[in-house]
Amino acid sequence: MSHSLEIRGLVKAYTPGNPVLKSIDLDVDGTGLTAIIGPSGTGKSTLIRCINRLVDPTSGTINLCSDGRCVDLAGLKGRALRENRRLIGMVFQEFNLVERLTVMENLLCGRLGYVGAWAAWRRKFPQADVEHAFDLLETVGLGDFANQRADALSGGQRQRVGIARALMQRPKVLLADEPTSSLDPKTSFEIMLLLKEQGRLNNIPVIVNMHDVELARRYADRVIGMSGGQIVYDGAPDGLSDEFLKQIYGGEAWL
Amino acid sequence: MLSTTSAQRVSTAFRVDLWTRVLVLLLFVYVIYAASQIGFSWERFVSGLDNGARFLKRMFPPDLSKMDILWKGISESLQIAVLASVAGILISLPLGLMGARNLMPAWLSWTARTLIAICRSLHPVIMAILFVKAVGFGALAGTLALVVASIGFIGKLFADAIEEISEKQVEAIRATGAPFPNLVLFGVLPQVLSRFIGFSTYQLDSNLRNSTMVGIVGAGGIGGPLFSAFQRFDYSFVFTILVTIIMIIVVGELLANYVKKVFYV
Amino acid sequence: MSDAILAHPDGLLQQRIWQRHTTAQRLVRFAIWLVIALAIVQSLRTIEVIPEFLYDAPEQMGDMLQRMWPIDWPYYAVGVHAALVETMHIATLGTLLAIVLGIPFGLLVAGNLTRNKALNFIARVVLVSSRSVNSLVWALLFVAVFGPGAVAGTLAIAFRSIGFVGKLVGEAIEEMPRGPIEALQAAGASKASEIRYGYWPQLKPAFWSIVLLRWDINVRESAVLGIVGAGGIGMALDTSLNLFQWGRVAVVLIAIFAIVIVIEVVVTQVRRRVL
Numbered sequence: 114m115s116h117s118l119e120i121r122g123l124v125k126a127y128t129p130g131n132p133v134l135k136s137i138d139l140d141v142d143g144t145g146l147t148a149i150i151g152p153s154g155t156g157k158s159t160l161i162r163c164i165n166r167l168v169d170p171t172s173g174t175i176n177l178c179s180d181g182r183c184v185d186l187a188g189l190k191g192r193a194l195r196e197n198r199r200l201i202g203m204v205f206q207e208f209n210l211v212e213r214l215t216v217m218e219n220l221l222c223g224r225l226g227y228v229g230a231w232a233a234w235r236r237k238f239p240q241a242d243v244e245h246a247f248d249l250l251e252t253v254g255l256g257d258f259a260n261q262r263a264d265a266l267s268g269g270q271r272q273r274v275g276i277a278r279a280l281m282q283r284p285k286v287l288l289a290d291e292p293t294s295s296l297d298p299k300t301s302f303e304i305m306l307l308l309k310e311q312g313r314l315n316n317i318p319v320i321v322n323m324h325d326v327e328l329a330r331r332y333a334d335r336v337i338g339m340s341g342g343q344i345v346y347d348g349a350p351d352g353l354s355d356e357f358l359k360q361i362y363g364g365e366a367w368l
Numbered sequence: 369m370l371s372t373t374s375a376q377r378v379s380t381a382f383r384v385d386l387w388t389r390v391l392v393l394l395l396f397v398y399v400i401y402a403a404s405q406i407g408f409s410w411e412r413f414v415s416g417l418d419n420g421a422r423f424l425k426r427m428f429p430p431d432l433s434k435m436d437i438l439w440k441g442i443s444e445s446l447q448i449a450v451l452a453s454v455a456g457i458l459i460s461l462p463l464g465l466m467g468a469r470n471l472m473p474a475w476l477s478w479t480a481r482t483l484i485a486i487c488r489s490l491h492p493v494i495m496a497i498l499f500v501k502a503v504g505f506g507a508l509a510g511t512l513a514l515v516v517a518s519i520g521f522i523g524k525l526f527a528d529a530i531e532e533i534s535e536k537q538v539e540a541i542r543a544t545g546a547p548f549p550n551l552v553l554f555g556v557l558p559q560v561l562s563r564f565i566g567f568s569t570y571q572l573d574s575n576l577r578n579s580t581m582v583g584i585v586g587a588g589g590i591g592g593p594l595f596s597a598f599q600r601f602d603y604s605f606v607f608t609i610l611v612t613i614i615m616i617i618v619v620g621e622l623l624a625n626y627v628k629k630v631f632y633v
Numbered sequence: 634m635s636d637a638i639l640a641h642p643d644g645l646l647q648q649r650i651w652q653r654h655t656t657a658q659r660l661v662r663f664a665i666w667l668v669i670a671l672a673i674v675q676s677l678r679t680i681e682v683i684p685e686f687l688y689d690a691p692e693q694m695g696d697m698l699q700r701m702w703p704i705d706w707p708y709y710a711v712g713v714h715a716a717l718v719e720t721m722h723i724a725t726l727g728t729l730l731a732i733v734l735g736i737p738f739g740l741l742v743a744g745n746l747t748r749n750k751a752l753n754f755i756a757r758v759v760l761v762s763s764r765s766v767n768s769l770v771w772a773l774l775f776v777a778v779f780g781p782g783a784v785a786g787t788l789a790i791a792f793r794s795i796g797f798v799g800k801l802v803g804e805a806i807e808e809m810p811r812g813p814i815e816a817l818q819a820a821g822a823s824k825a826s827e828i829r830y831g832y833w834p835q836l837k838p839a840f841w842s843i844v845l846l847r848w849d850i851n852v853r854e855s856a857v858l859g860i861v862g863a864g865g866i867g868m869a870l871d872t873s874l875n876l877f878q879w880g881r882v883a884v885v886l887i888a889i890f891a892i893v894i895v896i897e898v899v900v901t902q903v904r905r906r907v908l
Contacts, residue, residue, distance in 0.1 A: 165543055198545030209540035213558040217651055222554050226545030233550050236653045243651045259651070275540075282544055399729060402722040406783035406864065416779035423778050447676035454673055489893050493769060493857045494886070497874065502693045504686035511680070581767040585860065588681075591770075595861075598773050606774075610766060617765040630661055 116179050116285040116317055117142030118164065123173035123187075125159050132171070133159050135342040141286075145334030146309045146319045148350075150326055152362050156342045157322045161290050163187075164320075165201040166194060177201070179285060199226035202279030204308070206291040208271040212264040216255065216274050219263050220246040223281025242281070249277040253307060269300035276307060280315065287312060289321040293328065301325070305332040326358065423603060430611065431604035434593075441590035442612060445579040448510045448589050452579070453572040455511075456518025461564070463519060464526030465552065471530065481527060488520030492578050496587040507588030514575045514582070521574070525567045526560070533559040565631055569624040576620050580613050697879065704887070705880030712869050712881070713888050719783050720865035720892070724855040727790025728848045735795040739802025745814075746806055746832065756799070764796030768854045772863035783864030790851050790858070797847050805839045806832055841907070845900050852896045856889045 120139040126132040133156045141147055149157045162168040164175055166186060176183040177197065189197055202223070210219050224242045225233060232238065250256050253273040263271065272292060279287060289308060293301035305321075309332050312319035323329055329336055330350045338346030338353070338361040346357045466472055467480035492513050499509035533556060541555035583591020590609060597605045654662065741747050741756035771792050775785035814831040822830065859867020866885060873881035 167539060167543060195545045195547060198543060200545075201543070203540070203543040205536065205540060207536055209536040211537045211541070211554060211558050212534075213562075214554070215653075218554070218653070222541055222546075223544055225541060225550040225554060226547070228550070230547070230549035230553060233553050244649060246651070247649050278540075278544075395729070399726065402726050406719060406722050406726070406787060408784050408787075412779070412784070416784075420778040443679070444681075447680045450672045450676045451680065454669070489890055490886075491853050491857050491889075493860065494870075494889070497860075498694075498697070501697050502690045504683060504689075506683065506686075507680045508682045508687065577765060577767055581769045584769060584773075594770065595773070598777060601777075603777075610770070614762050614765040618761060627665060630665060 114180050114316070115142065116177070118286055118318065118320075119174075119176040119178060119183070120164075121174045121176075123160070123163060123175065124171045125156070125163060125168065126171045133342055134163070134170075136173070137344060139337070139344065141318045141320055143318055144313045144316050146305075146312055146321060146332060147335045147337060148329035148333035149320065149322050149337045149339060150324065150329050150361065151339035153324070155339045157339055158290055160339070161288050161320065161322050164286070164288060165198055165203055167203075177285065195226060199282055200285045202282045202284035202287045204272070204275050204279050204287070204289040204292045206294050208268070208275045208295075210263040210271055210274055210278075213262065215260050215262055216250070216266070217246060217259040219274055220249065220278050220281050223278045226282070246277075246281060249280055252311075253277045268296050269303065272296060272300075272304050273307065276304070276311065280311060283315075285317055287315075287317055287319045289319065291322050291324065293323065293325065301328060302331075308332075326353070329353075426601075426603040427607035429604065430608040431602065432608065434605055434608075437593050438590070438609060438612060441583070441593045441609075442616065444507050445576075445583070445589035445591075446616075448507050448514060448579040448582070449572065449575040452511045452514030452518060453568070453575050455515045456522060456571060456575075457568045459515070460519050460522035460526055464523045465530065465556075467523065467527035468530035470533075470535070471552075471556070477527075480523075484520055484523035484527065486520075487516045488524060490516075492517040492582065493585060496582040497585050500586050505586040505588075510579060510582040510587035510589055513587060514578055517578065518571050518575060521571050522564075522567045526564055529560045529563045529567075530556060562631075565628060569628055573617070573620055573624060576617055700877075700879035701883035703880060704883045705878070706884060708881045708884050709888065712872075713866065713884055716859070716866040716869045717888055717892060720855045720859075720867075721852070723783050723786040723790060723858065723863075723865050724848065724851040727787045727855065728794060728844065728851050730787065730791035731794030731798050731847070732844060734791065735798030736802060738795060738799035739806065740828065742799060742803040743806035745809075745811070746828070756803075760796045760799040760803075762796070763792055763794075764800065766793065768793040768851075769858065769861060772858045772861050776862050781862035781864075786855060786858040786863035786865055789863055790855055793854070794847050794851060798843060801843045802836065802840065805836055805843075809835050842904070845903060849896055849900050853893055856892070 118139070118141040120137055123134055123137040123139075124132050125134040133154075137160060149160065151157050159168055163170045164186065166189070170187050173187060175186040177186055177200065178184075184197055186194075186197060211222065214222075218236070221236075221238050221242065224238060227242075228238060247256075247259070250259055253276060255270060255273055255277070258266070258270065258274075263274065266274065272295075275292075287308070292308065293304050296304060305328055308319050308321060321333070330353060333350050336346065336348065336350050336353055337344055338357060340361045340363075345360055346353065463480055463484065467477050467484060469477045471477075472480075495513035495516050496510055499512045503509050503512065537559065538551065538555040541551050546554070579589045580594075581589075581591045583589040583593070584595045586592065590613065594606065594609050597603075597609065652659075738756045738760055741752050742760060744753060747753060747756075768789050771789035772786055775788045775792075779785045779788070809832065813835065814827060817827050817831045855865050855867075857867045857870075859865045859869065860871045862868065862871075866889060870882065870885045870889075873879075873885060
């Protein structure tokens with residue numbers, strides 16, 4: 114199965130008349146890692162959050178397609194929205210784990226869209242999910258941590274749990290909103306590598322928001338530069354010359 | 369040589385400032401005034417002390433002959449406390465959830481909070497009087513009165529606790545496509561459950577104390593026998609009852625601490 | 634914890650089980666739920682409920698509300714206002730008295746301040762007893778000793794609050810950082826100085842918060858003490874109830890409700906500005 118995301122004419126204005134996103138057109142498919150870079154406030158986070166509707170777009174369409182069959186995420190409500198959210202995994206800047214639950218329980222949160230309330234309360238998840246969770250824990254290198262409380266983990270470990278949680282959903286798209294901004298440089302590399310590998314292994318596109326240009330250059334297959342709510346660069350990382358960076362971020366001293 | 373006259377430096381450390389002095393003076397004046405208003409006079413007080421000494425003498429030795437009345441009254445108080453706490457906790461959980469402004473639409477949270485506020489405002493004894501009028505004398509009136517008191521206490525604190533949770537954790541659960549009940553179970557409850565258990569055990573303890581007195585207005589429990597003992601001047605029985613009440617409450621506190629430990633509060 | 638990969642003797646891998654709690658923990662939790670359920674069932678079975686009264690209830694409540702109308706507003710000036718003021722006096726004097734009497738016990742019960750275990754224990758017994766007996770029951774006691782009236786009410790409020798104030802003061806002292814205290818001890822301060830300059834400044838903010846909270850609660854409690862003759866608005870309530878003057882009962886209830894709300898607002902404002 115091949116999955117892709119088609120965004121057309123996406124506009125988001127938090128206050129009327131001041132659009133943060135000014136008509137974005139974007140296609141993402143394949144299994145590569147797409148990095149979105151740009152200065153703060155330019156709408157990167159808004160763009161990503163519009164995809165899984167944590168933010169509601171003002172207008173435009175966001176089509177999530179699998180083998181040709183598409184669903185417009187922008188127009189969904191209620192149950193349909195929840196059912197489609199299950200197909201989109203998200204990794205957060207501040208990990209957003211449920212601190213008081215164990216690592217295992219946090220992973221199983223990824224399946225909350227599929228179990229009923231009674232089973233959830235009694236913590237009776239399908240055995241297939243439990244097996245999958247153990248496998249993912251091994252994959253992210255946290256095999257011994259299943260019963261540790263989430264607040265006992267380091268930042269890097271927490272983000273790995275976050276990635277595993279997102280992958281538990283067996284998503285069609287993996288989103289990451291500044292996943293490495295709260296981590297030290299070495300851990301950031303590890304996390305980016307993990308994201309990239311998992312995208313390829315699971316055959317899904319990965320879209321990552323970031324502000325570290327070097328990191329983007331090193332791990333992304335495709336870089337999208339945003340400035341002023343619009344896409345000003347869309348191409349390979351090596352094409353990202355200083356000219357483009359100036360256009361995206363403004364100013365020269367930092368280059 | 370230049371001679372400088374240095375002003376004496378006065379230490380201001382620990383000096384009680386002017387406002388505090390004024391406040392203390394005002395309080396002092398108030399105490400004198402209020403004491404006269406309520407009919408306090410030294411003669412009455414001293415004669416009262418004398419009375420009190422005689423009173424204490426009449427309490428000893430404690431009357432151990434009416435154990436069956438004591439037992440019946442105490443067990444009824446315990447029943448009232450248990451049922452009122454359970455019902456109060458069960459109702460406060462959804463009601464407090466509905467009162468959380470960060471989770472619920474404004475009309476629902478406003479309604480829930482108003483309901484909780486009304487439950488809080490009237491004293492359990494007053495509620496007991498009203499319920500006695502509605503459902504007759506006996507333990508039912510007492511239980512209902514304490515259910516209302518429990519809702520007022522637990523409901524408010526629970527709603528406040530939910531409003532203080534970290535939104536980020538909820539956001540992550542929402543992003544997985546979880547339906548609302550699962551969102552509450554995994555995103556909200558883990559953050560507030562230990563506080564909820566704390567409020568509930570506190571209210572159980574409070575209900576245990578209150579259940580001993582609603583009987584004074586006829587709403588069941590040991591309060592009834594206690595009141596009639598006072599009216600009969602049977603002070604040694606009064607003493608027995610009071611000691612029993614204190615012991616039960618102490619045991620209740622110990623049990624509550626144990627339960628809290630088991631549920632990792 | 635039972636989540637390891639279990640190796641079967643033949644070398645086959647068994648299912649990996651995940652349990653939120655160990656079996657021992659589950660048993661204890663189950664036992665507690667069981668005890669709670671038993672307590673509920675036992676209480677339900679033995680509690681005396683007369684079904685006819687239960688079905689009658691809505692009608693009775695409706696009847697009571699009807700009789701409360703029209704509300705006897707003039708009664709406020711005659712019987713209620715003075716009683717309300719008396720209630721406030723009872724609450725305030727009682728709280729002040731409780732502070733005076735409660736602080737010493739709070740100092741005695743704190744393990745780090747008072748080293749003598751026997752004193753700790755006695756203080757604890759006093760505080761627990763004070764808390765366990767309701768203000769209404771204290772009122773009964775004091776009415777028996779000092780006769781009916783607001784003096785009995787004030788003492789009742791005071792004696793009930795000693796336990797509250799003392800316990801919280803004791804806990805606050807026990808949780809205090811040791812540093813400043815040790816510094817004073819090293820400098821050779823007397824016990825009294827230790828208390829005044831070491832403990833008291835750290836205690837102050839928590840203390841006023843405790844006092845305000847207790848005052849708020851005491852106003853509510855003072856309002857009902859009159860039912861057993863200890864003064865305040867409770868006596869007006871009791872009289873009108875006994876004479877079935879429901880219009881007056883309504884006025885009294887509204888007055889109590891209003892004063893409780895006013896006090897809550899006052900306390901919230903004071904907390905915000907001063908604490």
